[in-house]
Amino acid sequence: MWLLDKFLGRLIKRGRLTVTDADGADYRYGDGDADFPDVAVRLTEPGTARAIASDPRLGAAEAYMDGRMRVERGEIRDLITLIRKNQQWEKTGPLAPRGVFKRARQATRQRLDHFNWRRRSKRNVAHHYDLSDELFRLFLDEDMQYSCAYFEDPEMSLEAAQRAKVIHILAKLALKPGSRVLDIGSGWGGMALAIHRVTGGEVLGITLSEEQLEAARRRADDAGVADKVRFELADYRDVEGRFDRIVSVGMFEHVGPPNYNRFFRHCHDLLAENGVMLLHTIGRIGVPNGTDAFTSKYTFPGSYVPALSEIVPASEKAKLMATDIEMWRVHYAMTLEHWYDRTKAARDRIVELYDERFYRMWLFYLSGAGVSFRYGGTCNYQIQYVRRRDALPLTRDYLEREKARLRTIL
Structure with missing residues (x-):
């Protein structure tokens, strides 16, 4: 002791x-x-x-x-x-491994873990996202949004904050009627379905999770829009075509630094000349750092939380212009607190689905992540990209006007 x-x-x-x-x-x-x-x-x-x-x-x-x-x-x-x-981030430096050899070992392991070849990417995604849909339904909102909500009011319900998140993102996409949209990392399909309701156009959602794919396709069938909103089991590297808009929410954390240049080059090639892209990712507030051992082993193997200094240089090389960068500081902490409380309320069913050890692991994951967003070095970044500087209105005033319009639709 x-x-x-x-x-x-x-x-x-x-x-x-x-x-x-x-x-x-x-x-x-x-x-x-x-x-x-x-x-x-x-x-x-x-x-x-x-x-x-x-x-x-x-x-x-x-x-x-x-x-x-x-x-x-x-x-x-x-x-x-x-x-x-x-050890609040603002008051202390980041906690780093002690000793040069330990730092070197960790750096080598991180490079190998984050290379994320196609086969490894699918295996890593399946480790987390191919858990039972019922587990996620027990703690997520009704739309199954498994990413940071947007609390325009701290007293908002989780459902209202997730709807606000979708509206916020769609406003930044500056959607037009009939737009053809690519959703990279489409989850359970909520974002793609919302985009179609706004535009009436075609949406392609891609995922590496077979469980999510099945659920998303079922939702599109139930809504009678499967001919317009398609979901495919596909790696982003294999997508072809040209899209008016690209959105990616909560997927970039699984790309891995060795692939950042390739990711943005491919997005540039997929994006129409006057198109708009919105990237929403967990980010690191400070300098780059590695993924902790608990996350790598139990929740998100192969994942990596990027610093802004890692994202923007890679997109610059692809000639994507970052027209809007927004940092969400505590929204994910509030989101995770909702998920934690709902997980506790569903304890008996989660233990029945898995076991007591899994339930405690899930509580540790949610509580650790939530505290990191509130006191540690993690945040969310939303980065809006264009290929042409005149692809968006001259000022940001359009965002609030567009959000007001979207609230009447969604």
């Missing part, structure tokens, strides 16, 4: 954390500040403290998943909040 005790002593300065080791000894950290959580955890097996100290995020996650670490006062979200709020 001495190594974990030393680590927590340096880390927890505000709030209160009580750790009871497997031998029954209590260790207390923090000043009791009421603006920070008060959490108590119990380690139930010898060796758990050492496992956590040697790899804090993955070690704590697996100890919680296995029941070797139990949260006895508060809940797992409170524990992660306490830790991350004590």
